[in-house]
Amino acid sequence: MIEIILGKYNYWIYIALMMIGFYAMIAKENLVKKILGMNIFQTGVILLYVSISKVSGGTVPIIWDKGGPYDNPLPHVLMLTAIVVSVSTTAVALALIVRIYKSYGTIEDDQIVVINSHDGDKEIPSEKASTII
Amino acid sequence: MSFGPTTFISAAGSTPVLVIVIPLLAAMLAPIVSRIHRSVGWYLATTATFIAFLLSLSLLYTVIDGGTVSYRMGSWAPPMGIEYVVSYFNGFVLAVIAFISFIITLYGKKSVEQEIPEQKIPFFYSAYLLFIAGIMGIVITGDIFNLYVFVEITALSGYALIAMGKDRKALMASYNYLILGTIGATFLVLGIGYLYIATGTLNMNDLMQRLPEIYDSTTVITAFAFIMVGLCLKLALFPLHIWLPNVYTYSPSIVSALMAATSTKVMAFVLLRIMFTVFTPEFVLEVVPVTKILIVMSCVAIIMGSLIALGQTNIKRMLAYSSIGQIGYITLGAAIATETAMTGSLIHILNHALMKGMLFMVVGAVVYKTGIVNIKDMEGLGKRMPWTMAAFTIGAMSMIGFPFTVGFISKWYLATGAIGAGMWYLVPVLLVSSIMTAFYFWRVVESVYFKGRSARIDTLKSPHHSDEAPFGMVVTTLFLAGLCIYFGLWASGPVEVAKNAAAFLLGS
Numbered sequence: 001m002i003e004i005i006l007g008k009y010n011y012w013i014y015i016a017l018m019m020i021g022f023y024a025m026i027a028k029e030n031l032v033k034k035i036l037g038m039n040i041f042q043t044g045v046i047l048l049y050v051s052i053s054k055v056s057g058g059t060v061p062i063i064w065d066k067g068g069p070y071d072n073p074l075p076h077v078l079m080l081t082a083i084v085v086s087v088s089t090t091a092v093a094l095a096l097i098v099r100i101y102k103s104y105g106t107i108e109d110d111q112i113v114v115i116n117s118h119d120g121d122k123e124i125p126s127e128k129a130s131t132i133i
Numbered sequence: 134m135s136f137g138p139t140t141f142i143s144a145a146g147s148t149p150v151l152v153i154v155i156p157l158l159a160a161m162l163a164p165i166v167s168r169i170h171r172s173v174g175w176y177l178a179t180t181a182t183f184i185a186f187l188l189s190l191s192l193l194y195t196v197i198d199g200g201t202v203s204y205r206m207g208s209w210a211p212p213m214g215i216e217y218v219v220s221y222f223n224g225f226v227l228a229v230i231a232f233i234s235f236i237i238t239l240y241g242k243k244s245v246e247q248e249i250p251e252q253k254i255p256f257f258y259s260a261y262l263l264f265i266a267g268i269m270g271i272v273i274t275g276d277i278f279n280l281y282v283f284v285e286i287t288a289l290s291g292y293a294l295i296a297m298g299k300d301r302k303a304l305m306a307s308y309n310y311l312i313l314g315t316i317g318a319t320f321l322v323l324g325i326g327y328l329y330i331a332t333g334t335l336n337m338n339d340l341m342q343r344l345p346e347i348y349d350s351t352t353v354i355t356a357f358a359f360i361m362v363g364l365c366l367k368l369a370l371f372p373l374h375i376w377l378p379n380v381y382t383y384s385p386s387i388v389s390a391l392m393a394a395t396s397t398k399v400m401a402f403v404l405l406r407i408m409f410t411v412f413t414p415e416f417v418l419e420v421v422p423v424t425k426i427l428i429v430m431s432c433v434a435i436i437m438g439s440l441i442a443l444g445q446t447n448i449k450r451m452l453a454y455s456s457i458g459q460i461g462y463i464t465l466g467a468a469i470a471t472e473t474a475m476t477g478s479l480i481h482i483l484n485h486a487l488m489k490g491m492l493f494m495v496v497g498a499v500v501y502k503t504g505i506v507n508i509k510d511m512e513g514l515g516k517r518m519p520w521t522m523a524a525f526t527i528g529a530m531s532m533i534g535f536p537f538t539v540g541f542i543s544k545w546y547l548a549t550g551a552i553g554a555g556m557w558y559l560v561p562v563l564l565v566s567s568i569m570t571a572f573y574f575w576r577v578v579e580s581v582y583f584k585g586r587s588a589r590i591d592t593l594k595s596p597h598h599s600d601e602a603p604f605g606m607v608v609t610t611l612f613l614a615g616l617c618i619y620f621g622l623w624a625s626g627p628v629e630v631a632k633n634a635a636a637f638l639l640g641s
Contacts, residue, residue, distance in 0.1 A: 031308065038315055041316075045326065048326055075326075081278075081282055082322060088289055089315055092292050093311050097308070099304050
């Protein structure tokens with residue numbers, strides 16, 4: 001039992017991170033906090049991929065005289081892509097939040113729901129919308 | 134790893150990659166060339182989607198004549214390198230997607246000019262072309278991690294497109310889609326990670342060969358569960374659909390049409406592809422009885438989608454809920470997993486892309502001309518926009534499944550497939566949903582043709598005269614309406630392709 005917990009601690013951390021992030025994405029009302037949760041959620045997956053690339057006794061995957069078992073470099077490369085995806089998703093989300101703040105005056109999800117239920121369809125004020133592409 | 138001149142230089146050999154590269158390059162060029170004149174963006178988008186359509190058509194013919202086409206990215210041989218594969222199955226979907234995107238681009242010029250602020254139009258076309266490149270990439274790629282990357286490209290450009298809607302609720306719709314879409318995509322990449330742990334490969338063909346030995350491993354089952362949930366979230370299967378209605382309702386008309394016609398269809402295609410070509414029919418039918426779950430979920434989606442659509446007053450929202458029901462048809466055919474039902478499911482990908490794309494185009498034309506989105510305000514529109522409303526009526530009949538329209542063909546194959554598989558109890562589900570579809574479309578048709586003029590129309594300029602949408606919009610809409618009837622009368626062509634694709638999927 002101890003072996004499962006301590007020997008595979010990186011996987012436990014990954015599960016914990018994912019759950020923390022997932023909880024924040026669903027339960028938080030503040031839009032920025034949701035995005036923070038999203039980042040933690042995605043980082044959890046990155047940790048999983050990096051963990052599985054480790055070969056016991058493996059070294060840096062550069063071919064040189066000594067040779068020997070190498071760590072698997074592929075998951076690292078995959079995660080570079082995933083990090084790029086995560087960064088761009090965050091950028092899009094933050095840009096959206098700025099526009100939401102400009103047109104609603106709040107970034108609390110529950111307040112926005114109330115505002116939406118009170119007024120009908122309202123257009124984004126054009127001079128405000130034009131400041132951000 | 135030889136850089137053979139045949140793969141690199143000859144244009145014919147590079148067709149699979151050009152299908153992606155051309156919209157992608159055009160997306161990069163759009164903001165630059167739009168400095169010349171604001172309408173250049175539209176010409177660029179039309180040209181790019183047209184070339185992509187021609188290329189995908191030529192690919193489809195190559196596949197029909199000579200079997201599966203494979204392209205090695207950078208000449209790296211699979212399973213190490215990324216491979217683009219065009220088979221019967223995805224060649225068909227690719228051609229459908231490329232065709233619909235071309236028609237919608239052709240349609241959209243005026244609508245975009247009206248709904249998108251002028252200084253944003255170049256960036257709009259950039260995101261639009263990126264979206265198209267993304268969905269084509271999802272269809273064509275043979276590498277499962279590459280698939281995830283394309284899913285995210287599509288999603289990210291999609292968020293930007295949705296947020297360009299006029300109403301400020303579009304921003305929240307986009308944000309909520311972003312959160313849920315990211316959860317879906319992250320589940321997908323997690324599942325892919327588990328598959329990689331179990332097999333050490335990311336190539337779909339290679340996965341299919343290596344997986345059967347380890348089907349009882351919990352890693353593989355976990356991977357499958359994560360991928361399924363992620364994809365169901367992305368394709369808006371009923372309980373996971375909450376992001377969809379607001380997205381379709383508040384995004385600009387052309388984006389609603391494009392997304393309704395392509396994005397969820399493509400995700401349904403990915404679901405089929407993962408279920409039957411990465412995993413095998415034995416796995417989804419016997420090892421993990423996911424098809425049984427999927428049948429129940431699809432039926433719930435079909436009934437609930439139609440039921441909620443009945444209560445809507447906004448026509449875009451009504452069509453969105455109707456889409457949720459229609460997604461159920463596609464997954465239902467896949468879950469029955471006989472050749473006939475699968476044919477119905479695949480043909481419904483084409484048919485629903487045609488019908489729903491066209492219906493959203495009609496709504497776009499109405500919004501362009503009058504700004505009306507409420508069904509009640511549409512009273513008297515039949516006289517005002519006769520051609521557009523004729524197209525709507527054809528689309529509505531097709532959605533109901535009226536004979537001689539495409540909707541009938543797919544429902545026929547689904548129903549006979551269900552009976553053939555001994556699941557006769559699914560037929561009432563199809564019937565009940567068709568009746569409900571008839572009800573909610575009849576409400577619209579009734580208010581358009583058989584009521585007086587609404588107050589809203591009376592306030593418009595020249596309320597008595599015919600005031601049709603611009604030529605470009607009407608012609609493209611009517612063209613799709615014509616295809617709805619054409620493929621309903623002479624369905625043998627697409628049905629033949631879909632049958633072959635279904636046989637390919639079921640491995641017989």
